[in-house]
Amino acid sequence: MIARNSHLAALGLIRNPFPYTPDAGCYFTTPHLDEQVVEIEHCILARKGFCLLTAEVGMGKSTLVRRLMADLASKNVVSALVFNTFLQGTELLAAVLHDFGLESTGNMATDIATLNSFLLENHRQGKTCLLIVDDAQNLTEDSLELIRLLCNLETDQEKLLQILLAGQPELEDTLSRHNLRQLRSRVVKHARLFGLNSTEIADYIRFRFESSGSDGTLLLATDACQMLLKETAGVPRQIHLIMDRCLYGLAARNARVIDAALMKQAIDDSRVTLGSKADVAPARPVTAAVQPAPSPVAVVLALAVVIGAIGFAWYQSSVPVQAKVVTRAEVPPAKTPAPPPVQVAVAAPVTSAAPVTPVEDKATPACPLTDSGDAGGQTLHEKALPDLAFRLLGARLAREEGVCLSGADGQHRLSWKAATATHDLRDRPTVARMQIALSHYGSLAATDVDGLWGERSRSALRRFQSGIGLEPSGEIDALSALILEKFYVQAQ
DSSP states (O other), X not given: OOGGGXXXXXXXXXXOSSOSXXXXXXXXXXXXXXXXXXXXXXXXXXXXXEEEEEOOTTSSHHHHHHHHHHHHHTTTEEEEEEOOTTOOHHHHHHHHHHHTTOOOOSOHHHHHHHHHHHHHHHXXXXXXXXXXXXXXXXXXXXXXXHHHHHHTOBOSSSBSEEEEEEEOTHHHHHHTSGGGHHHHTTEEEEEEOOOOOHHHHHHHHHHHHHTTTOOSOOEEOHHHHHHHHHHHTTOHHHHHHHHHHHHHHHHHHTOSEEOHXXXXXXXXXXXXXXXXXXXXXXOOOOOTTSOOOOOHHHHHHHHHHHHHHHHTTTTSOOOOOOOOOOOOOXXXXXXXXXXXXXXXXXXXXXXXOOOOSSSOOSOBOOOOOOOOOSGGXXXXXXXXXXXXXXXXXXXXXXXXXXXXXXXXXXXXXEEEEEESSOOOTTOHHHHHHHHHHHHHHTSXXXXXXXXXXXXXXXXXXXXXXXXXXXXXXXXXXXXXXXXXXXXXXXXX
């Protein structure tokens, strides 16, 4: 983990829970979202033709689109995704052909004929062809008319090309125009995405923490959750912006609970005011007797420099991970008992938070495990645990049953009992289990889980090994297998 992310290591996190880019590999869902996805998939698989997806900026349209493509890939669906919607007319059609693997001539009539032949051939093979246009609010009326022409490619009973337009609410305004009524009449499903409510925000924060390796001690206070809802209206992108600043504040305060005071500071720091000087609100007055407290962001940046200088060797590299989290959920209505984490979070003041260092580098007792030979197919394994792996995972490894951590002065050894047999990479269930673990970690796409061990899987394993400080051999050695199975298979 590199120096600029040292505050994440101090909080026991292996990756940033709130990245600024779409994170389709770590997908949070709600009942409303599940319902929309199921209905869109049904319309596509039933070959009904034309669907529409709209939502405000930052609501997760692009992430949902990528989830749809991943889900449908296993259902005999051939997909093309066009996201550069500043291309119009013949250039847009060329982009569609290119994503389907076809060559464009630059002539619209010829290209439509080429596309029609491609669609007919796939239809004969029992495949469904899907075109997704992201950021479709940028399309001109002429380009939307082209989309309508493509929608007309059909057999006697079915549409040859299924189309999903995804865009901002302005797309609805465009399609409501009188001269686009023919296209609008072809919409068989219109899905709208809405912001998260307060309960969903609390669940979302918990999910993001868990997916980044939290041990459950990072909590979001109920009043802070309500402030976050009021500020963001439940828009995930805005939630990420504010929560990312909260992480710096937690590390600076050596705390584990995001309370109302920290949330207010993060909200104030994240606001961007644009316009003339006359439009900018005056700064809040500060009395001469009281000096303003330093911003948590400024404090933690200074802390990061110090930690980075001391531990640069630890944090040479980092790879995103998928694991599990616990934040605090919003207190439910009186008729439903509040979950225990909420009660603990409300009662515990910030000053009583647990230390943020993942595990102290101090002497540990000798391991009580003994080698009893190959009894029951189990034998004793012993491996040196690299310093970065010790700091990221040592505390949790030490709590695992049948695992023992020993050593002192920075030299740590891990002992555990496991089957003597090595992982047979010719066995597809075994390979699939390892691939699923790597996808939960974040180094392998979920769509690449196929039970076949090849260079893509080896590269994902090397990224995993490098990210936690192991030798990036690309081979499933005993220690790599233990960590993958303990944290990324059983935990799921």
